[in-house]
Amino acid sequence: MTDSEILSVLLPDETVDPSLDPGLPDPELLSLYRHMVLLRAIDEKAVALQRSGRIGFFVPSTGQEACSIGAGHAVREGDWIFPAYRDHGVGLMRGYPLAALVGQILGNTADATRGRQMPNHWCDRSIRLVSVSSPVATQLPHAVGAAYAAMVRGERVAVLATFGDGGTSTGDFHAAMNFTGVFRLPVVFFCENNRYAISLPVERQTVTGTLSEKAAAYGLPGVRVDGNDVLAVRKVVGDAMDRARTGEGGTLIEALTYRLGPHSTSDDPTVYRSEEEVAAWRAKDPIRRFAAFLKGRGLLEDPAAEEAGAKEIVRGAIETAEGAAPVPPSSMFEDVYADIPWHLAEQRDSLLSGKG
């Protein structure tokens, strides 16, 4: 396959290409589908929460579910995940509990990270899902370091780092790709090319015809995949993670997809793209495509019922998390350092005493 070829598994006739099918058992196929549906239900509910003022902000991933769910399914016990802020699906698929996810959105005591960051900045040490930050692509050099540490210890694990097309313009991307090539590290760079970095189209990030071809400059293989095809994503990421685990080094994957919604709840995409363009991509909706395949296989009867069930699950999770207490003011001063130094103790006491 050349760089410019785009790997797909789901065919237009709603069957799969048998030569590329990752061959997942039926329960796994259903699990992929249900997680995609759940992810979209989270988006809908979170955006509604933002619109009604119950949370301040949200970054939806609607349209990109095949990317994060397919990639997340390729992650195994012991692997590391360094996600971008739009990739809650990777963690969700890997086992990040829904209760924790909605707790993080609400930022109260239901949040394991104690309301320290705005929505979409999840983390969960137990599954090596590393804390998200807002600056784009800063997680990529961290993935390199985690992979290096794994190599030093002789662990056969892979490191998945996810980011968007805008991320390929950063210095951090260059540093991480180059270090991965030089040290031959097990890092899989999963780039979701969703066509826009906020308002700027990908053609204004780079004049190379593809993003995957940038891999050649670092001595890594570059692969393009249909990012609205969950089985294709699973196949490509799975193969790259296997290569990484067996010591064959890193890979750059470019998944071609589209952000159907806004960049965030603060964004109005109608100012920078046409309704026709959005409609064309909506016709390639990754959930509907996968549902059609599953129906053909006899694994799925009623997608509407699945969607309604997911919404109910999300509604219940939010209701529970909304009942949690707010984080106490004293917690602001904790976790700055391993121990609270004198100046933070003074500032805390001053705040709590009402004299600050």
Add this chain to the structure above:
Amino acid sequence: MAEVTLIKAINDALATEMARDPSVCVLGEDIGRGGGVFRATEGLSRRFGPERVIDTPLNEVGIVGMAIGMAMNGLRPVAEIEFVDFIYPAFDQIVSEMAKIRYRSAGQFTAAVVLRAPYGGGIHGGHYHSQSPEAYFIHTAGLVVVMPSTPADAKGLLASAIRGEDPVIFLEPKALYRTVKGEVPEGEYLVPLGVGRIVRPGADVTLVTWGAMVPVAAKAAAAAASEGVDVEVIDPRTLWPLDIAMIEASVKRTGRAVVLHEAPRTCGFGAEISALIQERCFLHLKAPVARVTGFDTPFPYALEKSYLPDPERTLRAIRASMAF
């Protein structure tokens, strides 16, 4: 105990900690086969191998970012930035990532990286080999900032930084690398972080300074003594979190304080120390807190002797404080 240079003491600390703990790794530019441009890592690659003594590509973002990931995954990386003047490309990784990972993950992930970097003037290095940027890092929540001024402190503080649980900016006074010698304990040796050192006890004026300005302060104090003024010189050693208790106790005794640093004056660490002293010692003060600092200019090449504080300028500030 052997008398060694400050650079040898750094090398000793790295070798001792690497021998003690296999998770300690060093990384940076030219630090492996080259042994470091100042020879801080000389011999480490031969002794511990290239996997733990990592020659990296020339990219500070990569060095710091990689060190963060190594620390998150159980190693204890000590990264070298060849000159602190080259640290700014990695500023985002330091400020937004290394310093914040513990906080934003509520302790689930930490990045106990030690970033070593030579700092300061006096070596004819011009703007890009002479800066003293400690204040940027002190201003950043989550960082520990250390500046040794003697070989023994360099060894003991670096070992403590490596064993600690917080990210540390470890700034080494390159002007002192080979110009000061001192006795350094052999084997494992720790100097606790956050504890200052009284360089010279005195009763009349408290002179607070660090790094390469400590010998300048000592000379100024000796000159003051010949004029009958007894100067107490304090080296905080760890700039942040500062040993404020030591400074406060001293100033309450002397009633006078001078802060000396080579970094630019405005928003330099002297400003913070001055504010802390007036908040805590106001009724004990017999004179305004004085600052002797570098100027608010880029670091000049030809005029570095005029830029850097010297014993004479320091003595003038001491005299002014006494005469107030």
